Amino acid sequence: MSELAFWLVAAITVVSAGMVVFSGQLIYSAIALLFTLLGVAGLYIFLWADFMAGIQVMVYIGGILVLIIFGIMLTHKIESVKISQTNVQRKIGAFVVAVFLLFLASSLGSAPWFQMVTTEPSETVSTVGKLLMTKYLLPFEVASILLLGSLIGAAMLSRKEG
Amino acid sequence: MTVDLLYDWLNETIPFLSGNDLLLLFAILIPALMLFLVIAVNAIVLVYAERKVSAFMQDRVGPMGQGVGLHAGKWGMLQTIADALKLISKEDIIPKLADRKLFIMAPFIIFVGAFIAVIALPFGESLIVADMNIGIFYILAVSSFGVIGLILAGWSSNNKWSLYGGMRSAAQIISYEIPAGLSLVTVIMLTGTLSMQGIIQYQSGGIFDWIVFSSPFSFIAFIIYFIAGIAETNRTPFDIPEAESELVGGFHTEYSGMRWSFFFLSEYANMLVVNGVAVTAFLGGWQSPISGYFNTAGWGIFWFISKILVLVFVMMWVRWTFPRLRVDQLMDICWKYLLPIALMNIFGVGLWTLIFG
Numbered sequence: 092m093s094e095l096a097f098w099l100v101a102a103i104t105v106v107s108a109g110m111v112v113f114s115g116q117l118i119y120s121a122i123a124l125l126f127t128l129l130g131v132a133g134l135y136i137f138l139w140a141d142f143m144a145g146i147q148v149m150v151y152i153g154g155i156l157v158l159i160i161f162g163i164m165l166t167h168k169i170e171s172v173k174i175s176q177t178n179v180q181r182k183i184g185a186f187v188v189a190v191f192l193l194f195l196a197s198s199l200g201s202a203p204w205f206q207m208v209t210t211e212p213s214e215t216v217s218t219v220g221k222l223l224m225t226k227y228l229l230p231f232e233v234a235s236i237l238l239l240g241s242l243i244g245a246a247m248l249s250r251k252e253g
Numbered sequence: 254m255t256v257d258l259l260y261d262w263l264n265e266t267i268p269f270l271s272g273n274d275l276l277l278l279f280a281i282l283i284p285a286l287m288l289f290l291v292i293a294v295n296a297i298v299l300v301y302a303e304r305k306v307s308a309f310m311q312d313r314v315g316p317m318g319q320g321v322g323l324h325a326g327k328w329g330m331l332q333t334i335a336d337a338l339k340l341i342s343k344e345d346i347i348p349k350l351a352d353r354k355l356f357i358m359a360p361f362i363i364f365v366g367a368f369i370a371v372i373a374l375p376f377g378e379s380l381i382v383a384d385m386n387i388g389i390f391y392i393l394a395v396s397s398f399g400v401i402g403l404i405l406a407g408w409s410s411n412n413k414w415s416l417y418g419g420m421r422s423a424a425q426i427i428s429y430e431i432p433a434g435l436s437l438v439t440v441i442m443l444t445g446t447l448s449m450q451g452i453i454q455y456q457s458g459g460i461f462d463w464i465v466f467s468s469p470f471s472f473i474a475f476i477i478y479f480i481a482g483i484a485e486t487n488r489t490p491f492d493i494p495e496a497e498s499e500l501v502g503g504f505h506t507e508y509s510g511m512r513w514s515f516f517f518l519s520e521y522a523n524m525l526v527v528n529g530v531a532v533t534a535f536l537g538g539w540q541s542p543i544s545g546y547f548n549t550a551g552w553g554i555f556w557f558i559s560k561i562l563v564l565v566f567v568m569m570w571v572r573w574t575f576p577r578l579r580v581d582q583l584m585d586i587c588w589k590y591l592l593p594i595a596l597m598n599i600f601g602v603g604l605w606t607l608i609f610g
Contacts, residue, residue, distance in 0.1 A: 122405070142390070
């Protein structure tokens with residue numbers, strides 16, 4: 092059953108990711124991206140990373156995807172023609188993708204794999220929190236300073252002169 | 254958890270299927286159907302309550318039985334059911350220039366967003382569909398899911414009023430998620446867990462063990478969460494997304510019949526979720542207010558639902574008392590007042606637990 096669910100989630104992720112790339116209209120691409128991001132959150136859950144899945148939904152769907160849709164709507168006038176997205180240089184793209192796939196396949200075959208944890212860990216969030224506050228404190232603080240800087244920058248840019 | 258209990262029970266009662274995946278599927282589907290029923294009944298009751306409360310606040314009588322042939326029950330109690338039947342039988346209109354696929358999809362996305370949040374609500378000590386490790390965070394995360402449905406509904410209708418409504422409501426919900434989340438952080442700091450049942454267990458005892466009364470800061474956090482909750486459910490005084498006097502009906506202007514009623518189902522389901530989280534995080538969830546009394550499983554459900562209903566009544570009270578805010582006032586309240594207070598609050602709760610904890 093859980094294997095079936097996994098394949099379903101994986102199929103949703105891959106098919107909707109394809110729709111993001113191949114759909115003719117930007118707004119449909121954005122909606123397909125919703126299902127891709129949800130699928131990735133589902134894959135996190137299969138890896139017992141429930142906190143990561145929550146973050147994925149909150150940041151990518153609640154924040155970034157909404158911003159993308161806002162951007163599409165604000166640039167689109169209701170009366171005018173619909174914005175379409177076209178893919179150019181398909182042949183070169185296909186070649187690059189094929190080379191990349193070969194590279195991926197060869198490295199997938201030779202890489203040493205971590206074994207997946209098969210039992211549910213009793214605590215996921217508190218482990219993440221403790222690691223962030225001890226082992227990874229410096230990267231955590233650096234990331235927050237980066238975010239603070241971008242916040243101040245955004246406030247400066249959007250502020251009226253005078 | 255309900256799903257596990259159901260699965261065990263099904264395994265015992267149907268021995269020739271025990272261990273079968275089919276039973277797990279049933280154990281998941283049965284609570285899902287029950288939740289759908291809860292959401293539908295919740296909407297019917299709350300619509301009736303809203304009409305009666307608003308009528309009494311304005312010195313009217315509200316829906317009543319309307320004479321012999323057209324009876325809507327005593328005190329109009331069947332009015333909402335009649336309305337629901339009317340909505341089901343109404344013609345389903347899709348505007349010619351609307352984006353058909355997205356127009357059809359939008360109500361479902363909004364409803365799914367509300368529905369998956371109800372899953373994590375603890376109705377009783379063992380009556381919760383999924384008691385997740387990340388319960389309260391999960392609800393915060395999936396509540397951003399419905400926003401996309403709102404924008405889609407506004408955009409796909411191909412109507413400027415709808416588009417304005419969708420934009421406004423998305424901007425509003427995203428902004429008010431921040432003070433709501435920050436005020437819940439104070440609760441998480443006190444309890445040290447994200448699980449809904451864990452938070453309720455922390456508040457066991459009487460009314461004075463509830464988080465809302467545990468320190469002055471958590472009381473402020475409760476008020477902030479409640480204000481943000483009103484804004485997240487798009488209710489007056491924060492109802493500019495569907496401001497009738499400016500935007501006809503906001504994002505659902507073009508919808509009719511069953512599709513329209515899905516917006517209402519999810520709106521009232523969202524009220525259930527927001528107030529359910531408030532009750533869980535601040536008001537002791539299914540715990541009885543008097544320590545040691547009325548604390549059985551049945552009373553648990555009673556306490557949880559009646560606490561939610563009290564908060565819902567306050568929301569309706571607020572709706573018929575305050576005028577609608579302007580867009581700039583709305584953003585002012587969120588970013589200039591609620592957010593700094595919520596941030597100070599986190600600091601205050603930290604100090605409080607350091608000194609008195």
